[in-house]
Amino acid sequence: MSEHPLVAAVKPLVDAMGAEVLVPAQAEADDVVLSWEGEDVIAVRLPQLSDSLDHILAAMERRHGMPLAELDRKSKQEVVRLLEARGAFSVRHGVETVAGALGVSRFTVYNYLNRETALNREKAPKGD
Numbered sequence: 001m002s003e004h005p006l007v008a009a010v011k012p013l014v015d016a017m018g019a020e021v022l023v024p025a026q027a028e029a030d031d032v033v034l035s036w037e038g039e040d041v042i043a044v045r046l047p048q049l050s051d052s053l054d055h056i057l058a059a060m061e062r063r064h065g066m067p068l069a070e071l072d073r074k075s076k077q078e079v080v081r082l083l084e085a086r087g088a089f090s091v092r093h094g095v096e097t098v099a100g101a102l103g104v105s106r107f108t109v110y111n112y113l114n115r116e117t118a119l120n121r122e123k124a125p126k127g128d
Contacts, residue, residue: 006036010044018055020045053091056083057101069103076102080112089113 014021027033027043034042060079061068088094099109
């Protein structure tokens with residue numbers, strides 16, 4: 001299966017998402033089957049939303065080259081901002097998961113979120 005050009009093209013994206021690659025015959029109703037010239041080539045099982053958060057956190061650690069808990073405060077605030085933009089806090093226990101990865105309390109994560117909201121309000125254009 002890995003010889004097909006479609007598989008090679010989508011593999012980095014599938015890996016980054018933490019998705020599972022299957023042969024099309026194994027696909028279930030919620031899986032995404034990708035075709036090439038009318039032939040089913042690969043099926044992708046998307047991760048559950050909560051699993052995606054773990055993959056996003058792992059990718060951020062790889063990008064920073066260290067555990068997120070070892071980042072300085074400004075970098076942790078940036079991580080929280082990026083995670084909020086990606087919807088991480090709409091996942092059940094998202095704040096707790098992120099707080100654990102950052103080595104801070106839930107209260108600190110909420111403070112970072114509130115700080116970002118306040119900064120965005122200050123940057124917003126004032127009405128007449």
